[in-house]
Amino acid sequence: MTRAPLLYVCVRPQQGAAAAEYESFRLATRFDETMLHEHDLVRDPLPDDAFDRYGGFLVGGSPFNTTDPESSKTDVQRRLERDLERIAERAVTGTVAALFTCYGIGVVTRFLGGEVSRAFPEDTGATVVSLTKEGRRDPLFGELATRFAALTAHKEGSAAPPPGGVLLASNDACPVQAYRVGDTLYATQFHPEPTTKAFTQRMAVYRDDGYFAANEYDRIAAQVLAASVTEPVRLLRAFARTFGPEA
Structure with missing residues (x-):
């Protein structure tokens, strides 16, 4: 039986950055x-038939933060977080597969009873x-190198995976870089999809959003472009090969 296609789920308000992120996931x-x-x-909103049409979900990043006070969240952010929780609930039961990245890991961790804070940017x-x-x-x-470079830019994180989560990757700055729940829910704090060039283009979109000093863009972008980031994309290919449609 031919497996169903995957769905990239955009949670970025900036349409240009969203289109580029989809292209990064696709490539x-x-x-x-x-x-x-x-x-x-x-x-x-997530279509009612999404879980019938798709075998897996790839959730991109966002300038939203799970730890934003509920009173400051827009109706859109609250709604999309509920939809991400719906995907997580299905992935936990094995109905579908899902990989949540960056902002998404915070939504899933909180949904599963874990703690997310501003202590691990x-x-x-x-x-x-x-x-x-x-x-x-x-x-x-297990297909990746035991130590590898990955691209990050985030304001929140976790000290431990949520109940039921198996810690897969870590570092000193942010102890939870990746975890798995069951066999079909994966979450990464780092961004697995962009090339270094695509990441610097995304940086340009968010240069005034507090991730770095705007006047430091050129210096940081040069460091990003000089980095060798090979393994995260291999993770996405493994996910696609395991849960996506056959080419």
Whole structure:
């Protein structure tokens, strides 16, 4: 039986950054538009038939933060967080597969009873991530180098995975870089999809959003472009090969 396509779920209000992120996911998975569909969750709720149409979900990043006070969250942010929780609930039960990235890991961690705080931010750029013993045994992460560079830019994180989560990757700055729940829910704090060039283009969109000093853009972008970031994209290819449609 032919497996269903995957769905890229956009949670970025900035449409240009969202379009570029979809393209990064598409190129990383080596899928065309018939194999990786896209849905803008900022502008449209998750379709009722999404879990019938798609075998897996790839959730992108966002300038939103899970730890934003509820009183400051917009109706859109509250709604899309509920929809992300719906995806997480299905992935936990094995109905579908899902990979949540950056902002998404915070939504899932909180939904599953874990703690997310502002205590574990990471600067914009490349960081070194190490696999745990469980990560080295994981069907997807086990294909990666035991230590690798990954791209990050976030204001919140976690000290431990949520109940039921298996820690797969970590570093000193942000102890939870990746975890798995069951066999079909994965979450990463780092961004697995962009090339270094795509990441600097995303940086330009968010240069005034507090991730780094705006006047430091050129210096940080040069450091990003000089980094060797090879392993995260291999994670996406493993996810696509395991849960996506056959080419």
